[in-house]
Every structure is written in C-alpha cells, then in structure tokens.
Amino acid sequence: MKIEAKLFLYGILFFFPIGLIYGLWSDGEAVGTVSIPLVGGLVGMIGGYFALLARRIDPRPEDDELGEIEQGAGVQGTFSPWSWWPLVVAIAASVGFLALAVGWWLMVPAAALSVVGLVGWLFEYSRGQHAH
Incomplete structure (x- = not known):
C-alpha cells in the first residue's frame, strides 16, 4: 500500500x-x-x-522493489461472476442520470432502486438470519 x-x-x-x-x-x-x-x-x-x-x-x-511476479500468485479476492446486483445498481445510476435531463421526479425511483441494488449486493453472500 x-x-x-x-x-x-x-x-x-x-x-x-x-x-x-x-x-x-x-x-x-x-x-x-x-x-x-x-x-x-x-x-x-x-x-x-x-x-x-x-x-x-x-x-x-x-x-518490495526486488519482488518477483511469482510472489503475487494465489487467490486475490472473492468475486461473484454470476451476480446480477451490479446490473441493478448500474440501471439505478442510469435512471439517476436520466433524471438530470428529463426531470427531478425520476430521482425518487432511482434512489429506491439504488437502495435495493446496494442492499442486495451487500447481503448477497449472507447466511443465517439475513439470508435471502
């Protein structure tokens, strides 16, 4: 870092x-x-x-200035390749930007859709009480 x-x-x-x-x-x-x-x-x-x-x-x-490429090998993170939640968030952002051109009333459904998309994305791998 x-x-x-x-x-x-x-x-x-x-x-x-x-x-x-x-x-x-x-x-x-x-x-x-x-x-x-x-x-x-x-x-x-x-x-x-x-x-x-x-x-x-x-x-x-x-x-490390003398580090080799092989030192960074291995698992780099957890990614969800079949997740649909980023698409929901992107649609919400698109509707939000559309609100700037069409009318501010579109910001309400954009905000609601973005909350749904962000909560779904956040709890995608939740288990137990918050599983969906």
Whole structure:
C-alpha cells in the first residue's frame, strides 16, 4: 500500500499549486479556483487512508522493489461472476442520470432502486438470519 499512498499524496503537490495558478490566471473564476484545490484535498484523504492502511498490514509483494511476479500468485479476492446486483445498481445510476435531463421526479425511483441494488449486493453472500 505504500506505493498507492505515495501516488495519491504526490497529487497534493500537484493540485494545490495548480489551483493557485489557475486562480491567478483566471482572475478568480469561482468554479475552478475552488474545485481544483478540493481535488487536492480529496487525493490527500485517499493518500492518508492508504498510508494508515500500509502501517497496519504486512508488506505486499508490490511494496518490495526486488519482488518477483511469482510472489503475487494465489487467490486475490472473492468475486461473484454470476451476480446480477451490479446490473441493478448500474440501471439505478442510469435512471439517476436520466433524471438530470428529463426531470427531478425520476430521482425518487432511482434512489429506491439504488437502495435495493446496494442492499442486495451487500447481503448477497449472507447466511443465517439475513439470508435471502
């Protein structure tokens, strides 16, 4: 996680000066002057999280400069290849973006569908009391 933390924390060194330069060159244009430093803050939060996470977990093969590809072999995670819940969430996002063009009333079914999709995706592998 150290390389990811550095990647995002170096973004602070880019976005804050660029935001300052943009604000000076654009005579204080409101949207860019505010949003570019905010992006710097966002990448700083992500980089800070990765830095804290890197201190808690053991070093990974990616963190070793002399690491070999074989060191990363094995199971990388649990994935559900036959899950339909990402499709439900994608449809909800599509309806939400459609609400921006058609009308805000479409945001209500989009929000309801997204809640259903996210809860279904979250509890997909639940067993026992919350099984479905």
